[in-house]
Amino acid sequence: MNFQPTEDQQLFARTVRELLEKECPPEAARRGFSKERWEELLEMGVVDMLASGMTEIDMVPILEEAGRAALPEPLIEASIVAGEALNGVVTAAVGTRYAANADVADVIILEKHGALYSLQREDVTLQPIDTIDAPRPLFLITGGHDRGTRLETDTGLALLRGSLGASAELLGLAARCIEMAADYAKERHQFGKPIGSFQAVKHKLADALLQLEFARPVVYRAAWSLSRGDKTMERDVSMAKAMAGDAGAGAGKAALQTLGAIGYTQEHDLHVWMKRIWALNAAWGNPDEHRARVASAVIA
Amino acid sequence: MDLAFTAQEQAFRDECASWFAANPPGRLDSMDTPDGFEQHRSWERRLHDAGWSAVNWPRAFGGRDATLIEWLIFEEEYYRAGAPRRLNQNGLFLLAPTLLEFGTEEQKLRHLPKIASCDEIWCQGWSEPDAGSDLASLTSRATRDGNEWVLRGQKTWASRGVYADWMFGLFRSDPESERHRGLSYILVPLDTPGVTVRPIAQIDGEPGFAEVFLDDVRVPVANTLGPEGDGWKIAMSTAGFERGVVLRSPGRYMATADRLIELFKELGSPAALQDDVARAWMNADAYRLATFWAVSKLMQGGTIGAEASLNKLWWSEMDLHMHETAMRLLGEGATLDGPWLDGFVFSLAGPIYAGTNEIQRNIVAERVLGLPRS
Numbered sequence: 001m002n003f004q005p006t007e008d009q010q011l012f013a014r015t016v017r018e019l020l021e022k023e024c025p026p027e028a029a030r031r032g033f034s035k036e037r038w039e040e041l042l043e044m045g046v047v048d049m050l051a052s053g054m055t056e057i058d059m060v061p062i063l064e065e066a067g068r069a070a071l072p073e074p075l076i077e078a079s080i081v082a083g084e085a086l087n088g089v090v091t092a093a094v095g096t097r098y099a100a101n102a103d104v105a106d107v108i109i110l111e112k113h114g115a116l117y118s119l120q121r122e123d124v125t126l127q128p129i130d131t132i133d134a135p136r137p138l139f140l141i142t143g144g145h146d147r148g149t150r151l152e153t154d155t156g157l158a159l160l161r162g163s164l165g166a167s168a169e170l171l172g173l174a175a176r177c178i179e180m181a182a183d184y185a186k187e188r189h190q191f192g193k194p195i196g197s198f199q200a201v202k203h204k205l206a207d208a209l210l211q212l213e214f215a216r217p218v219v220y221r222a223a224w225s226l227s228r229g230d231k232t233m234e235r236d237v238s239m240a241k242a243m244a245g246d247a248g249a250g251a252g253k254a255a256l257q258t259l260g261a262i263g264y265t266q267e268h269d270l271h272v273w274m275k276r277i278w279a280l281n282a283a284w285g286n287p288d289e290h291r292a293r294v295a296s297a298v299i300a
Numbered sequence: 301m302d303l304a305f306t307a308q309e310q311a312f313r314d315e316c317a318s319w320f321a322a323n324p325p326g327r328l329d330s331m332d333t334p335d336g337f338e339q340h341r342s343w344e345r346r347l348h349d350a351g352w353s354a355v356n357w358p359r360a361f362g363g364r365d366a367t368l369i370e371w372l373i374f375e376e377e378y379y380r381a382g383a384p385r386r387l388n389q390n391g392l393f394l395l396a397p398t399l400l401e402f403g404t405e406e407q408k409l410r411h412l413p414k415i416a417s418c419d420e421i422w423c424q425g426w427s428e429p430d431a432g433s434d435l436a437s438l439t440s441r442a443t444r445d446g447n448e449w450v451l452r453g454q455k456t457w458a459s460r461g462v463y464a465d466w467m468f469g470l471f472r473s474d475p476e477s478e479r480h481r482g483l484s485y486i487l488v489p490l491d492t493p494g495v496t497v498r499p500i501a502q503i504d505g506e507p508g509f510a511e512v513f514l515d516d517v518r519v520p521v522a523n524t525l526g527p528e529g530d531g532w533k534i535a536m537s538t539a540g541f542e543r544g545v546v547l548r549s550p551g552r553y554m555a556t557a558d559r560l561i562e563l564f565k566e567l568g569s570p571a572a573l574q575d576d577v578a579r580a581w582m583n584a585d586a587y588r589l590a591t592f593w594a595v596s597k598l599m600q601g602g603t604i605g606a607e608a609s610l611n612k613l614w615w616s617e618m619d620l621h622m623h624e625t626a627m628r629l630l631g632e633g634a635t636l637d638g639p640w641l642d643g644f645v646f647s648l649a650g651p652i653y654a655g656t657n658e659i660q661r662n663i664v665a666e667r668v669l670g671l672p673r674s
Contacts, residue, residue: 001302001304001305001309001592001596002302002596002599003302003303003592003593003595003596003598004301004302004593004600005301005302008476009301057301058571061622099594113669118356167302178669182669182671185671186670186671186672193672193674194671194672196665196669196671196672197671197672197673198674199658199661199674201665201671202661202664202665202666202669202671203658203661203665204502205665205669205671206613206660206662206664206668206669207555207660207661209610209664210610210613210614210664210666213607213615214583214586214590215608215611216593217589217590217592217593218584218585218586218589219305220301220589220593221589224301224303239582239585239586242582243582243586289577291575291582292574292578292580293574293576294578294582295574295577297559298561299564299569299577299578
């Protein structure tokens with residue numbers, strides 16, 4: 001038993017953080033997909049990690065960093081849902097109705113008759129869907145379903161990996177929301193003091209951190225179960241998605257309340273993170289659906 | 301990362317489980333009653349004779365040199381077997397880790413074996429009538445007279461103080477000092493002249509608390525734990541252990557969650573409570589994972605600081621939620637005497653003792669998030 005990420009995993013995550021601090025600052029995260037950034041992620045080996053023999057456990061710290069940066073690119077879909085190396089920008093509508101960033105994708109993965117197929121973007125018809133998370137636009141695939149090449153990746157596994165990937169990103173998104181709120185609470189003065197000196201603010205942010213810190217080991221355990229194909233892997237992934245989702249939603253809400261009116265604008269960056277939390281919470285099954293799955297597994 | 305137990309850890313678990321199968325604890329009366337106290341003491345002696353009392357301590361002091369992971373495994377098997385809360389938990393989980401870190405060899409050899417065997421029961425002498433959450437405002441004094449301390453003042457809310465033989469206390473040893481400075485951590489035999497112990501009935505009617513009056517109580521200066529005047533630092537290390545991993549191991553909450561699921565099914569699986577039952581199990585399992593996470597960090601040479609406060613918030617609020625869920629499941633049976641009611645009443649104390657949850661949230665906000673002190 002040794003339940004900590006390895007030094008290599010931590011080091012790689014730090015390298016990804018440094019890249020994203022440079023290449024995906026908040027103003028870039030607001031703008032949405034960037035081909036240049038995608039190429040950098042590819043070059044760093046982040047996109048093809050599973051395909052090149054790494055495990056779901058290696059992916060979690062990387063996707064946490066993607067969440068921290070509110071990375072707009074379809075990294076979950078390309079890296080962990082696809083699970084094999086495909087050329088170009090890859091997205092997927094597997095376990096979700098909508099394919100994120102499908103307008104800029106070269107390849108779109110779909111589920112048909114219990115198997116996964118990769119389709120070329122020019123072979124399908126896309127219908128843009130209006131969504132609140134503008135940097136990560138969603139599309140319905142309305143035509144071209146009959147095309148495509150069958151993938152090796154198991155459909156059930158791809159679904160679980162999508163949920164796990166979203167859980168990991170939610171951890172990073174939540175962490176960044178709490179940081180933004182704590183930074184603001186140190187700077188913002190009312191009644192002659194920083195608002196962070198008031199217990200009503202302290203306790204709200206402490207609670208948000210509590211939910212986050214107890215969700216993180218749960219997400220890593222899900223990655224561990226998935227990497228070994230354990231018989232509890234479905235339960236463990238559902239528990240991760242439920243707890244990371246609740247932690248994300250709670251962190252966003254606590255941060256908004258701490259920031260007050262400025263948090264309710266597009267002038268501050270918080271809204272970008274909150275909206276991504278809502279989007280990832282709704283995708284691949286929301287916390288209620290996943291908690292119900294855990295209930296069936298443990299109460300049966 | 302490797303979440304699998306090693307062959308050695310698995311063998312340790314098997315050994316624990318077979319011992320508990322052969323030595324079922326049975327259901328004991330409340331440890332705060334005279335009969336219950338003796339029942340608990342005799343259970344503790346059985347544990348000690350078989351070498352299970354303090355598995356992670358060095359052998360020289362009554363342990364078996366188990367790793368922290370093995371200790372967690374022991375705890376899981378202990379509570380899975382339905383065994384009771386530990387009678388000498390203040391000694392085992394609060395004082396002992398502090399002694400191991402700050403005590404002299406002489407102090408360790410003198411006290412640890414008797415804590416493990418339950419021959420000497422310990423209580424905590426920190427809170428005072430006017431110093432609870434604001435512990436640093438305590439006023440009980442230790443005045444130096446040659447090789448002795450002369451102790452004067454009043455301690456309160458000392459759990460199991462009525463049955464205790466010793467008290468570890470915090471005293472102001474420098475009369476010129478204020479707040480966190482000038483306090484000393486002193487070990488006090490409660491049979492010393494000048495000590496008066498008055499029982500206080502807890503919410504269940506049993507004398508679970510005591511007030512301890514100290515009226516010119518003379519104890520050797522050698523009973524000081526750590527350097528004179530450094531009591532606050534040493535006490536906070538005890539508090540770290542207390543809130544951190546040691547006082548409330550996950551095994552106990554996993555056992556409660558499993559029993560809650562059984563209760564839910566026995567009562568016909570009422571749909572309205574399924575979500576709470578699932579949350580209870582998830583919270584307990586998450587606590588178990590977070591504990592393995594923290595212990596792995598410790599075993600790699602890391603430390604646990606203010607994060608310990610997050611643990612205390614989690615276990616205390618989880619325990620209360622699980623028992624509240626049981627009370628809701630039981631309907632009209634909720635207020636009838638039984639183990640769920642006992643557990644519910646005990647769980648209500650969790651957010652209060654070991655530092656109130658309000659104080660823990662302040663600590664998290666100030667020391668982990670860096671928010672300014674008020």
